[in-house]
Amino acid sequence: MELYKENQLKIYNSLTKSKELFKPLKDGYVGMYVCGPTVYSNAHLGNLRTFMFFDVAFRYFLHLGYKVRYVRNITDVGHLENDADEGEDRIAKKARLEQIEPMEVVQKYTVDFHNVLSQYNFLPPSIEPTATGHIVEQIEMIKIILDKGFAYEVNGSVYFDVLEYNKTNHYGILSGRNIEDSINNTRDLDGQSDKKNPQDFALWKKAEDKHIMRWPSPWSDGFPGWHIECSVMSTKYLGEQFDIHGGGIDLKFPHHECEIAQCKTWSGKDPVNYWIHTNMLLLNGQKMAKSTGNFILPGEILTGKNTILSKAFSASVVRFFNMQANYRSVLDFSSKALEASEKGYIKLMDAIKNLDQITPSKSSSIDVPSWRKKCYDAMNDDFNTPVLISHLFESVKCINQLKEGKEQISPDDLSVLKTTINAFVYDVLGLLNDVKEEEPSKADGAIELLIKLRKEARDQKNWALSDQIRDELAALGVQLKDGRDGTTYTTN
C-alpha cells in the first residue's frame, strides 16, 4: 500500500491562511508548479531556499508514493524593470550591459542555475519550461482575455483591466488587499503610461526599435508581460486547475495575484487549490536580494571564497541548516548559525554510520514504531522539517546508547530504524553523506597501524608517545576516538 494512503498530509494554504488536509484533484497524483528564476544573474542563497523547500516537498510526495508532475519554469524574457511597465526587459538590459546576445545571458545563467542545483543535490523537476518557448501559447491566452473584455490594447501593447476584473472578482484575494486601498495608496509614478489605471499590468508590450527580443503578434512586434508566462505554462502542463502553486512570499503580490486574475478570466475557474509561499532568508538582518547587493552565492559557500563565512561549508550542511527552520519563518543566515548546524549534522551522520555496528537483541527497550510515526507526523504537519530533525536527533541518542549497550533493539526494530532514518535523511531531506566521503585507501591501513602502536604504548603507560601519535594525527585531520571496544577515528 502506498504510504500516502496512511499519511494525512496537511498543507498551509496561503489563500485561506490555514492548514488544510491535502486532497489532490486526482487520487495518487500531484501537480505542482513553482515560479523559477529569472536568468539574468546568478541565483543567490535566498533564491535557493525557496527551491530547496520545494525540492524537499517534491521528495516527500515521491516518498509517499504519489505520481508527481513538478513544473518549474525558467523566465528568460518579459520581466520588466518597474511597475509602470515602462521599463526595459531585464534580460535585454543585462545583454546590453554585457555586450552579448540576450540568449547568451539566458544560457549563461541557466547553466549556472543548473550547476548550483546539481551541487546541492536537487532532483530535477518533471518539466522545466521557458517563457520564450511558449510565446504562441501566451499570445493565445491574451487573445482570449481580450475577447472576454478584460484587457485592452493601446499603441500595440495589451494591458489587463484590473478594475473591470474586480467588478466580478476580488483582485487581491491572495494578498489580503482590496483595490480601493491600492488606488488610494498608489505611490507617485513618474513617466507617462498607456495604462488606464496604475493597477493594470502588461500582457503584451510593443518593442521599441532598439529592443532585440521581439516576436510578432496581432498587436505589435513585441514581447509578453511577466505574469502571463506562469499562467500559460502552469495550465498547459497541469490543467486549468491544479493542486499546488509555490514560490517566494515576495511574489505573492502582484505576481501571483495577476496569475489568478489571468487564469480566472481565461478559464472561468480558480486555477490553484493550494498556494504555498516560502519566507525570506535574511543576511545581517536584511532580506537577501540581488538589488541591494546583500546576498551570498551558493557556490561561494562551497568554496569559502566570501566575506561572510569563516570557512567553506558543504552543500549538505547548508541544506541541513535550511531544514532546521520552518519554510514559513524568516530565517537568519550567519556564519555562527551555519557552524552550529555543521556540528549537529556531523553528529547525525556519525550516528548513521554507527548504526551498522549495532547488534540486535531479542527484544527492544525502545519504542521504534512510535518514533517512526512521530517522524511522519512531523512531515505530515505542513512539511515540518525542524520537528522531523528533532526526532532524528532522538534516534541519534538511541543509537549511541545502543552502541554502548545501554539500550536494546530487536532485529525487526533495527531494520525499521535503519530504513526510516535513511528514507528521511537521504530521500526526503536530500542530504548527502559528504562528511566521510573518503573511500578505503592505503592511509586507512597506516592509521590502523598507528592506532595499534599507540595502544601498545598506552599499555606500557608510555603517555608521551601515545599522546604524540594522537596529537600529530589530529593535526593532520585524523581524530581518534577511544571507545569501550577500541579506538576508531574520523577524518575531515
Add this chain to the structure above:
RNA sequence: GUUGGUGUACUCAAGUGGUUAAGAGGGCAGACUGCAAAUCUGUCAUCGUGAGUUCAAAUCUCACCACCAACUCCA
C-alpha cells in the same frame, strides 16, 4: 500611510488553549578516560510590554513598543 508577518534561553529555532515550553549549537557539573576527545547523564527560558477572555494561554482578544516584508524588479 495601506496590507501581511515576526518578537520564545547566550545563539539558531520548534511549539498556536491543558502533564515537567522540542531539537541543535554553546555554558556548567558528573560518569567514562592515564589525560583529552568522542559518548552518556544532569542542568541552564514562564515565552516583547500592559490589560482582558478562560477552570486553564507562549498559544485567543485589545492596546502599546520594536523589528521585518509587500505595496517598485525580487525566491
